[in-house]
Amino acid sequence: MSISQFLAPESVTVGIEARNKPELMAAMLELVSSRPQIIDMEYVRRDVEARERSMSTGVGKGLALPHAKTKGVSETVAALAVLSGPVAFDAVDDLPVQIVFLVLGIPEAKSQHVKILSRISRLMNQEAVRRRMLAAKTDDELFAAIEDAENHLLDE
Numbered sequence: 001m002s003i004s005q006f007l008a009p010e011s012v013t014v015g016i017e018a019r020n021k022p023e024l025m026a027a028m029l030e031l032v033s034s035r036p037q038i039i040d041m042e043y044v045r046r047d048v049e050a051r052e053r054s055m056s057t058g059v060g061k062g063l064a065l066p067h068a069k070t071k072g073v074s075e076t077v078a079a080l081a082v083l084s085g086p087v088a089f090d091a092v093d094d095l096p097v098q099i100v101f102l103v104l105g106i107p108e109a110k111s112q113h114v115k116i117l118s119r120i121s122r123l124m125n126q127e128a129v130r131r132r133m134l135a136a137k138t139d140d141e142l143f144a145a146i147e148d149a150e151n152h153l154l155d156e
Contacts, residue, residue, distance in 0.1 A: 003078065003119055003120055003146060004147045006078040007078050008035060009139065010031070011032050012139050012143045013031060014136050015084045016082075016084060017084045025048065032078075037074050037077040039074050041072065044104060048067075048104070051067065056089065058089035059092060060091055060092045061093070061095075061124065061130065062095060063099050064089050065120060067101075067103040069113055070107070076103070076113070078103045079100075079102040080100070081099070082099055082142055083097070083100065099124070099133055103117060119150075129145070132148075132149070133146070
C-alpha cells in the first residue's frame, strides 16, 4: 500500500492560495471533487468538517492532515497540496501549515485508513521530505517527491 496509489495528477497541486482554514479546506475538497471515487460531495464535506470540529488535523511541522471516513466515497481517495503561503490551522504546535494531505476513506476500511495516516505521518516526520515538497515548483515535481519518499521508505 502506498499513498501515491490514492492520489491522481488532478488532486496533487502546488500553489494553492488560501487566506484561512475554511478557504483551504474548500480548496482541498475541490481537488477531489471530480475524482470517480466521490459519490456524494455533501457527505464528504459534512464528514470532513465534523472531523475537523472534533479536533484540528494540524499535526505540526507545517502539516495538516484533514481526513474522514465517509459514505461519500466508494473507496479511499486522497489529495496533496503545497500552499503558496502558510495558513493558520490551529495546529498542535501553533504553527501555520503549508503542506496538506486530505484522506477520505470508507467507514468499513478503518484499518486501511489508520495505516495511510500513519504512513503519511512517518514520511512527513522527515525534514528532507518536507523540504523537497516545499521546493516543488510544479504538480509533477510534488507528485515525484512523494513517490520518491515512499520508495525510499520501502527500501529501509
